[in-house]
Amino acid sequence: MTVRSFSLDAVSLSKSYGRTRVFENVSFSIATGESAAFTGPNGSGKSTLCDIAAGIRRPGRGTISHYLNGAPLQGESLLRVTGLAAPRVNPYDELTGMENVRFAARARGADPLTAAPLFEFFGLARHRDKLLRHYSSGMRQRLKLILSVLHDPALLILDEPGANLDDEGRWKLAEFIELIRARTALIIATNDRGEAALCSSEVRLD
Amino acid sequence: MIEAILANIAKDFRIEFRRRFAVNVALSFAAITTLAVSLTAGGARLETRTHALLFWIIIFFSAMNGLSHVFTREEEEGTALFLRTTSPELAVFTAKLVFNMAVMAVIAAAVVPLYVFFLNVEIASPGRFALVACAGSAAIASSTTALGAIVARAGGRGSLFTIISFPVVLPPLWVSIKATQASIAGGGAAQSIVFLLAFSGALVAVSYMLFGHIWIEE
Amino acid sequence: MAITRLVHVFMPAAIVMAFVYAPAAEVLGETSRLLYFHVPLAWVSVMAFAVSGIASVAFLAGSKGRFPAAETTFHNSATLGTFSALLATATGSVWAKLMWGSYWNWDPRETSIVILLLIYFAYFSLRSALAGKASRGRLSAAYLVIAMTVMPFFVFVIPRVFRSLHPDPVINPGMKILLEPEMKLALIVSAAAFSLLYFHLLRITNRVSKIQAAMEDLSDE
Numbered sequence: 241m242t243v244r245s246f247s248l249d250a251v252s253l254s255k256s257y258g259r260t261r262v263f264e265n266v267s268f269s270i271a272t273g274e275s276a277a278f279t280g281p282n283g284s285g286k287s288t289l290c291d292i293a294a295g296i297r298r299p300g301r302g303t304i305s306h307y308l309n310g311a312p313l314q315g316e317s318l319l320r321v322t323g324l325a326a327p328r329v330n331p332y333d334e335l336t337g338m339e340n341v342r343f344a345a346r347a348r349g350a351d352p353l354t355a356a357p358l359f360e361f362f363g364l365a366r367h368r369d370k371l372l373r374h375y376s377s378g379m380r381q382r383l384k385l386i387l388s389v390l391h392d393p394a395l396l397i398l399d400e401p402g403a404n405l406d407d408e409g410r411w412k413l414a415e416f417i418e419l420i421r422a423r424t425a426l427i428i429a430t431n432d433r434g435e436a437a438l439c440s441s442e443v444r445l446d
Numbered sequence: 447m448i449e450a451i452l453a454n455i456a457k458d459f460r461i462e463f464r465r466r467f468a469v470n471v472a473l474s475f476a477a478i479t480t481l482a483v484s485l486t487a488g489g490a491r492l493e494t495r496t497h498a499l500l501f502w503i504i505i506f507f508s509a510m511n512g513l514s515h516v517f518t519r520e521e522e523e524g525t526a527l528f529l530r531t532t533s534p535e536l537a538v539f540t541a542k543l544v545f546n547m548a549v550m551a552v553i554a555a556a557v558v559p560l561y562v563f564f565l566n567v568e569i570a571s572p573g574r575f576a577l578v579a580c581a582g583s584a585a586i587a588s589s590t591t592a593l594g595a596i597v598a599r600a601g602g603r604g605s606l607f608t609i610i611s612f613p614v615v616l617p618p619l620w621v622s623i624k625a626t627q628a629s630i631a632g633g634g635a636a637q638s639i640v641f642l643l644a645f646s647g648a649l650v651a652v653s654y655m656l657f658g659h660i661w662i663e664e
Numbered sequence: 665m666a667i668t669r670l671v672h673v674f675m676p677a678a679i680v681m682a683f684v685y686a687p688a689a690e691v692l693g694e695t696s697r698l699l700y701f702h703v704p705l706a707w708v709s710v711m712a713f714a715v716s717g718i719a720s721v722a723f724l725a726g727s728k729g730r731f732p733a734a735e736t737t738f739h740n741s742a743t744l745g746t747f748s749a750l751l752a753t754a755t756g757s758v759w760a761k762l763m764w765g766s767y768w769n770w771d772p773r774e775t776s777i778v779i780l781l782l783i784y785f786a787y788f789s790l791r792s793a794l795a796g797k798a799s800r801g802r803l804s805a806a807y808l809v810i811a812m813t814v815m816p817f818f819v820f821v822i823p824r825v826f827r828s829l830h831p832d833p834v835i836n837p838g839m840k841i842l843l844e845p846e847m848k849l850a851l852i853v854s855a856a857a858f859s860l861l862y863f864h865l866l867r868i869t870n871r872v873s874k875i876q877a878a879m880e881d882l883s884d885e
Contacts, residue, residue, distance in 0.1 A: 316534040330524040346453035347533040613782040617817040664798035
């Protein structure tokens with residue numbers, strides 16, 4: 241495994257939808273091996289901040305920059321090193337778990353074969369050739385986690401990762417986070433104290 | 447990038463094969479309107495100009511029923527964000543364009559034989575007729591794919607797609623009708639085909655430049 | 665402001681010249697005075713479309729805040745363009761009835777203005793479908809840019825599809841009447857007056873939009 245150093249710097253981000261302010265003047269930075277929890281009440285903009293950190297949404301004001309080994313990342317190069325699992329990021333219902341994985345891997349230029357052990361780890365191996373339409377919500381959440389990590393992202397953003405997971409799923413998630421912690425910059429948006437405790441710092445939105 | 451484009455194309459076609467929604471709707475519409483025209487014409491002999499006109503009106507409205515689907519599907523099923531996190535916008539747009547070209551090819555391939563069969567058209571130069579049908583369909587697909595993306599972001603109401611597409615599609619529609627009329631009568635169509643290709647090229651180029659602005663999440 | 669003063673000078677001058685200074689044309693008679701309103705209105709509707717298109721390109725190309733007025737400009741310009749296109753169509757069809765015997769003839773210029781209206785209506789349908797969305801400005805600007813791309817193709821196609829009845833360049837070949845110098849001058853003054861009026865109204869509507877936005881901001885706090 242290669243050594244990589246990723247860093248994200250967000251300086252005084254603000255975002256409003258139309259005339260509703262979501263959050264104002266949020267700054268944080270995070271690097272490989274570090275982790276941050278986004279916490280705050282419903283509607284405080286945790287999910288929006290996740291999207292902005294992942295580079296799929298533009299902040300209203302402020303700047304956000306991503307660097308990998310000192311080089312700035314943008315567009316396609318950013319997509320390839322970022323993983324995002326969120327309630328609104330839905331894989332395709334008409335594809336099987338494996339087909340979704342194969343699509344995501346190919347689109348990001350990663351190897352779909354890395355998914356096999358992940359399916360094992362998250363206990364989805366039996367269901368990988370089932371259409372997503374027939375997945376339960378917990379299985380769907382496990383697949384979302386697999387999809388977000390299968391290209392070994394340098395920046396992993398998990399928005400409410402424990403949603404719909406049973407106890408076993410949560411343990412697996414915590415275990416997985418420990419496995420990748422050293423080589424990943426991790427962001428978790430959550431209101432669950434247990435999940436927030438997995439992170440070394442906290443960004444509080446209100 | 448090429449791998450990402452291929453992955454997107456494979457994904458769009460696979461989903462369409464499972465659901466067959468876009469193609470089914472477009473084809474049923476094409477079949478029904480062709481039959482409706484044929485039945486209401488009651489075997490009357492139509493002028494070549496009328497034939498060309500009816501043929502392209504059928505193609506246009508069938509297209510309007512099938513082409514926006516590839517984008518509205520992503521928004522309706524909530525998969526748009528997943529697509530944004532996996533694929534560069536260039537790959538997304540290219541795949542959708544290829545998909546819509548294929549849908550238009552299917553529509554044209556269905557409407558041509560149906561129309562010729564039910565309305566007894568004698569075509570003097572079938573080769574040119576087919577070329578015009580292809581070039582015209584390609585022009586419709588390439589000019590409306592970006593509009594389909596806009597409509598999907600606007601909430602995907604079907605009639606909105608037709609309203610905003612009509613003025614954009616009008617020039618290729620006129621040219622295709624003229625050229626089809628000429629090909630039924632046995633005239634040349636080279637100039638029209640060049641026009642249709644130039645139109646497609648210009649609209650595809652502008653769509654690529656605009657797609658980033660249409661696709662990004664606010 | 666300079667534009668406002670110029671409108672105050674040019675508009676009355678244009679009206680007086682249209683009715684008093686310019687002579688009636690030989691064949692067309694007194695109806696020829698419609699010329700000084702119909703042609704400038706048609707010109708303004710096309711110019712407004714061009715301004716809309718350029719402003720939407722600026723809006724999309726400029727990063728945030730570089731052209732703060734671009735969004736209100738392309739929208740307000742489209743609104744003004746729609747009104748002038750409607751007025752040009754109305755004056756044109758009255759004139760067409762008097763000259764060619766029917767209100768509507770599908771000659772190339774009539775066709776062009778119908779297409780312009782179609783684009784404007786499509787644009788407003790899109791705007792209303794996007795009401796309340798943050799993406800409204802970007803998506804409607806993108807549509808205007810696509811519509812503007814299609815325009816040159818119309819210029820190429822329309823004359824080949826529809827035969828012209830319109831005066832070419834001003835009076836049709838069948839009854840060739842050259843504009844007399846007074847008529848030319850009146851037309852130029854009127855075109856200038858309507859163009860200035862357009863820019864004047866555009867500035868006012870932009871200011872109204874700005875005030876409205878500020879008021880909504882205030883009522884939120």
